[in-house]
Amino acid sequence: MKSITLLLASFVLFSFSFNVFAWGRRGHAIVCQTAAYLASQDQPQKEEPYFLKVHSFDLGYYCNVPDIIWKRPATYKLETSNHFMDLEPFDKKFDAKTIFADSSPYRMSRVEFDEKHKDLPEKYGRSWWRIQELDKKLSEVTEKLKKGELKGDDLKTAQAEWLMLAGVIGHYIGDLAMPLHVSENYDGQMTDQKGIHDYFEEALVDELFLQSHLSLQESVYKRAISLWKAYEKKAKGKDLLTLAIELSKDSQNNVDRMLKIDKKQGRKSLKKSAQNYRELIVDRLAKGALLQAQMMSSHLGWEFDGKKFYNFIETPAYIEAPKSSLPKK
Structure with missing residues (x-):
C-alpha cells in the first residue's frame, strides 16, 4: 500500500504540468x-527530528501542492496572490523602520489589512499573510501532538496533517527565496526581458538538476x-513573519x-x-531551505510514532484564506 501511494505521488509530482511554477517542481x-x-x-x-x-x-x-493542486482552475483565482509579494508598492507606503515593529501593518490579519489599506489590493501579493495563516494551523496541530493524548488512527491522521501543512508552508517560503517573486518586474516585462521568470526558476533548475x-x-x-x-543563531528569538520578511x-x-x-x-x-x-x-x-528548516524546528517538541505509519495525503483539500468584504481588483 505504501509503495502504491508513493508511486502515485511521484507520478503526480513529476507528470502534472502548469505553465508557471515558482522554482518548478524540482x-x-x-x-x-x-x-x-x-x-x-x-x-x-531515534531522536525526535529524525522523522523529517x-x-x-x-x-x-507537499511543497509542490500549492502549484500542482491548488492552482487548478477551481481555486486558481483564490490562490494565485498567495505566491508573491511585489515589494515596491509596499515599500513606498510603509517606512522601513515600521516593518519589523510589533505594530507593523503586516501583523494585521489579511482581512483587516485589506480593509485599511485599499490602495494595496491583493494583486500586489499576499504571501506573508498566507504563511502566517498556515503557520497558525500548523501550530494548532502541533499543540494537539504535544499533549500526547492522540492514539491509533487519530495520531496517524494528525502526523500526516502536520507533514502536509509543514510542506505547503515550505512552498510559499520557497517562493520568497526567488527574486522575481518579490518584484513588480516579475517576468522582466519592465526591462525588456520578458520570459525570464519561467526560464530562471524552471528551465535553468531542470538543466542543473x-x-x-x-x-x-x-x-x-x-x-x-x-x-x-x-542562521540558527541569527534567527533565535525571531518569529516566522520577521524571518519571511x-x-x-x-x-x-x-x-x-x-x-x-x-x-x-542571453x-x-x-x-x-x-x-x-x-x-x-x-x-x-x-536560503529558502534555511527558513523552512527553522520553521519546522519551531513546531517540534512531540514524539513521532513511525510504526506502521503509511498515511499520505495525495490531494490535500484547498485551504481558503480569510475572506475580505472588498471586491477583488
Whole structure:
C-alpha cells in the first residue's frame, strides 16, 4: 500500500504540468527536502527530528501542492496572490523602520489589512499573510501532538496533517527565496526581458538538476549546511513573519543581479546559462531551505510514532484564506 501511494505521488509530482511554477517542481522539492535534512542532521535515528529526514520525500511532494493542486482552475483565482509579494508598492507606503515593529501593518490579519489599506489590493501579493495563516494551523496541530493524548488512527491522521501543512508552508517560503517573486518586474516585462521568470526558476533548475556533474541538490545542501549554524543563531528569538520578511528583502537585493546575468548571457544556450546562474540558484534555494528548516524546528517538541505509519495525503483539500468584504481588483 505504501509503495502504491508513493508511486502515485511521484507520478503526480513529476507528470502534472502548469505553465508557471515558482522554482518548478524540482526546485520546490529541493527546498523542503534540504530543510528536512538540515533540521535533523545531527540527531540519532531515534531522536525526535529524525522523522523529517525519513519523510523528506513526502515533504518534497507537499511543497509542490500549492502549484500542482491548488492552482487548478477551481481555486486558481483564490490562490494565485498567495505566491508573491511585489515589494515596491509596499515599500513606498510603509517606512522601513515600521516593518519589523510589533505594530507593523503586516501583523494585521489579511482581512483587516485589506480593509485599511485599499490602495494595496491583493494583486500586489499576499504571501506573508498566507504563511502566517498556515503557520497558525500548523501550530494548532502541533499543540494537539504535544499533549500526547492522540492514539491509533487519530495520531496517524494528525502526523500526516502536520507533514502536509509543514510542506505547503515550505512552498510559499520557497517562493520568497526567488527574486522575481518579490518584484513588480516579475517576468522582466519592465526591462525588456520578458520570459525570464519561467526560464530562471524552471528551465535553468531542470538543466542543473539533470546534469549530474553540476549536482544541484547536493550543492544546495552543502550551501545550506555551511550557513545553518549561523542562521540558527541569527534567527533565535525571531518569529516566522520577521524571518519571511528578511528572506524577501534578501531576494529583492538579488533582482538586479539576475537581470544583469540575463542581459549579458542571453538565452541561446541553456547549458551555458545554467553555468552562469548556478551560484545564484544554489544560494536562493539554500536560503529558502534555511527558513523552512527553522520553521519546522519551531513546531517540534512531540514524539513521532513511525510504526506502521503509511498515511499520505495525495490531494490535500484547498485551504481558503480569510475572506475580505472588498471586491477583488
